[in-house]
Amino acid sequence: MIQQWYKTNPANLHRGMDIVRIGVALIILMHPLHGYTHLANIPKFGEFLTELGYPFGTALAWLVLLVQTSSSLALLANRFVVPACLGHIVVVCFGLIHVHSHYGWYVVGPGQGGMEWGFILLTSLLGVMWAYWPEKR
Template identity: 50%
Template sequence: MQHPARGLAVIRVAVALLLLSHAVHALLHPEEIRGLGDLLSARHLPMGHGLAWSVVILQTLCSLALLAGRFMLPACLGHLLVLAVGIGLVHAPRWYVVGGASEPGHPGAEYSALLMACLLALLWAQVRRPQIGDGEIPSHQGLDLVRIAAAAVIAAHPLHGFAYPEGLPAFGQFLQGLGYPFGHQLVWLILLIQTACSLALLARRFVVPACLGHSFILAMGIQTVHAPHWFVVGPGENGMEFSLLLIACFISVLLAHWPREAKGR
């Protein structure tokens, strides 16, 4: 890995923009903050509406700090706190997959979990930097965390498809309805590519083609499935932000590995 720091820079900007979009949207639509306050009050948290405003303001400040590359430690910790509490209050009782795949209307925790992995990678690189003479070592380790987390998140989807194939014909028919030939066979091809690319990333082998394979499938998924919907994932909105975060993860890993692998060839 030649330049892991530039890969982490991609993660930093992507995470900041994705989280900032929620805070800005909430500030522009205060009724959503009131809804969050009602949810917090229903979970027996004191001063639910005031707490909701505090969360939105905290997310805004932490995202702006990440974009500027300043106050990285408190910015990462602030976002991690909000995401962890969100998983405990909203996502944890439900199935892992976002978008309400298992129970309609209830988003799973995988998007928040991947965001937390990215933030932990940034936090690790920030905390460890003063303790190690070579500044690339903590960035290297942080980007490894991003690589493993993104690969594991993607791998859960084809493995679920292999374990429960009864839902695959419907997906194949959906693809054929969009004009793709051999829809059922195409679904199996997608699952096989996702599995192979995830295993390659977990083993840290063929990293560049694995990242390209995942990014291509995710980009096609955005075009065919997510683009007509609002940006935000779940509940039931099927937006594209989770796919964009995954693409950012794979681009960051690809950028860090490309020079070395090209030189090896």
């Protein structure tokens, strides 16, 4: 029998969502791992946050790293997926607003450092969160 791969209904929703969930978790996990291996950059990140008007910049920088770490580990463990997505969504949105929006849309090509990669992460996180959102009964 010929497989009808062109049909619009997905056959493996869970496997597909697992790939997105794990991939996004690994991509975002690289940020705090870099921070932990380059501790001198954390106070600099804190100064940047303070310059933006946020109080307790260095503490907030540590909070961002801890949220990214715990949220990524939760996604990898397939536990607390909705709160983990929410944690990442907050961080990604702040990054898009305060850093990447100033560079335009493109990450490479017509521009550099823009929002497109963050937007892909954001939409992936929203999709994973929606897939794991509890149904009303």
